[in-house]
Amino acid sequence: MRDFSRRGVLGLGLGAAAAVGIAGCGSPGKAEPGAPGSIKNPRPGEKPAPRAIGDGSTADTGPQPNQPARPVPLQPGETPPQFVVFSWDGAGEIGNGLFPRFLKLARDHGAAMTFFLSGIYLLPESKRALYHPPNNPAGASDIGYLKDENVRATLGCIREAWLDGHEIGTHFNGHFCAGSGSVGRWTPADWQSEIDQAVSFVTNWRTNTGFTDLDPLPFDYRKELTGARTPCLLGRDSLLPTAQRLGWRYDSSSPGGLQVWPVRRSGVWDLPLQSLPFPGHSFEVLSMDYNILANQSKNTTKGVPANYPAWRTQATGTYLGGFRRAYETNRAPLFIGNHFEEWNGGIYMDAVEEALKGMADKRDVRLVSFRQFADWLDVQDPKVLARLRGLAPGQPPAGGWNTYLAAA
Template sequence: MRTSTRTLTRRGMLGLGAGAAAAAGLAGCGTGSHTSSDGSHQAGGSGEPSPSGSGRPPAKPIGDGSTSYTGKQPHQPDAPVPLEPGETPPQFVVFSWDGAGEVGNGLFPRFLDLAKEHGAHMTFFLSGLYLLPESKKRLYDPPNNPRGASDIGYLTDAHIKDTLKNVHRAWLDGHEIGTHFNGHFCGGTGTVGNWTPAQWRSEIDQAKSFVKEWRTNTGWTDLPSLPFDYDKELVGGRTPCLLGQDNLLATARELGWRYDASSPGGRQVWPAKKDGIWDLPLQQIPFPGHSFEVLSMDYNILANQSVNSTKAPAHHYPGWRVQATNAYISGFKRAYETNRAPFFVGNHFEEWNGGIYMDAVENVIQHIAREKEKGGGQDIRLVSFRQFTDWLDVQRPEVLARLRTVEVGQRPAGGWSTFLKEAPTPSGNVA
């Protein structure tokens, strides 16, 4: 019997929503961390050395030199292959970060270091405004909102530079740079939930331009270019507060996007396409001590623990840290031991309630890494959304359709060797 699910909607930046218990999903913009001192992760613009000093080709500037072509992205997994008949599917785990800004709290490089330690890849949904100086805010023309308006704060110049450094490193470490769009409008008449496909196109074009033209907008000539072509890199995103997906998808399809991570609360089952785009939602996971489930995002756990307060009394923190950790571990374990549905987790670079949600994410990454080592490293894969989409795209449609028949917490009838061995082939015969 399914339990009810309690999810809360985050409006605006920090706890502006009333948080009624049965609201839809949520998302937000996270920032934070100190700058990395490892200059080896910096790729050059015109006339600068090759990325990482590793023998990669010299950077070829694109446009004004804000971005550049530096060759194939390093540290990528082997090319995906279709599942063999009777093969157990891998357990995919995707950790993603909304906003992906750097404001000196040490969180962006903390998780880059952690990912490197455990051979994990992640997705960073960069907010375009985090590369636009506040002095140039009138360059942003948000749909249904005043020019220059934003429901998240613009970063200081120093923090924009820190964000550039960490995004730069993230891509060279093998992570994906997606988009969290720009102004994060979640309420009122200007909410992203009301935007038309044409308005989403304007928002995306602007988000891309802020990444591709940060050098022009800032006037900074002494910083290295970002080491990727954002027109090719950007294949998916997550909308503010998980709103507006229906109208976004038409535009995403026109732009050639491959997935969207904006569905407001999915279940732990194998994904399907929606309007031609892979629909990869945050998921309902067990919430220890409660009969309802919680969305697999740091802010949603916070909202259920402290009713949207981001600075509750500190005596709650130890217990809440354990509860948040166990919620994530329970979600991972349920999938890993049953239907092997991919496990998606959403986060923000924030130190809400003493940073306990960041500790919980680190704890669960370490837990999953230990489980990965037990299995020899092959049946658990910590990947980005783009890498997971690469895997989905090479699977036989009839195999994926069969995987989708296994419900939350259910094991395949007869075990994987029997269940997928009997998957029909395209001709209609049994494999």
């Protein structure tokens, strides 16, 4: 782990996967014997069966359920919603029960989230040689592969997440933060290779794992995939041409963005992690659990336990402070990044849960996925968005929203 500066910008995936005992996301689904997943011929009058894709690891089951109403443009003088996106890097279930915990939290509060799945979390370690990371040896990765039981659990959680209405993005595959093989040195062609492999691991898990008793993932991943966050928050500039060519909608790899309304870069919405007020300090901290940790316990994820209560309060205050600064002033969207990890006794998981609860019941607040937010941005009047971008962090609209946006 590196870069423990006060404004550290390190975004890590799950640690080496681990734990014994799987806390699952309900049943991943049992497939019909001898069939690709649960795909079977419909009876007369039944809804047509999903269309199996490839080896049956995924299936086109139609429009995603549990989506918000079609977005509409802001009306003249209307107050913008306060958008908040909670996102998860790696998105693997390693037996600590965190993935199902936050799926339940989202259901309880009507929230949608974005899960940036690392493709190798669906590739058994015994098949790691199938992964050819750019400028690195075959099978290399700075994050661990999952045990078979963890791959199973992750499949169940990803399936449940999509059916609940969450977005499944990509965190690519292995993490390479330093050296000649760093993702910061990758070319657009390297990113294309990495994306193709991530898609392959998601769409061929049945072949790669040998699991025949699980339902397919209920989506066409190539169509589902519309955005990403790069490992270590590196390599965005080389990724963007590839993202644009693939028709992606957004990227969330830029570190240290301000709490302002976003712009497009290379035709892709730039939705960065943001600098938030850090309680007790004069500097700001990146809106990600690891970066808060880096400013609290420095070079360890197991700091002094006596500090956990104060650090938990500080982390919660960081998220809620950033929320209040936007909610009470320029209404810029708030983007928060997390990992399913129990760093420093799990205090960051507690902090993000308390923060979400503190935001969910406020008027005009929408807890959405990145893709849902991009949907809203796409239907807005460019002049209105330009007017919104004219507000600095913490700057309220002059004369109130009715006056300020009416001028657009």
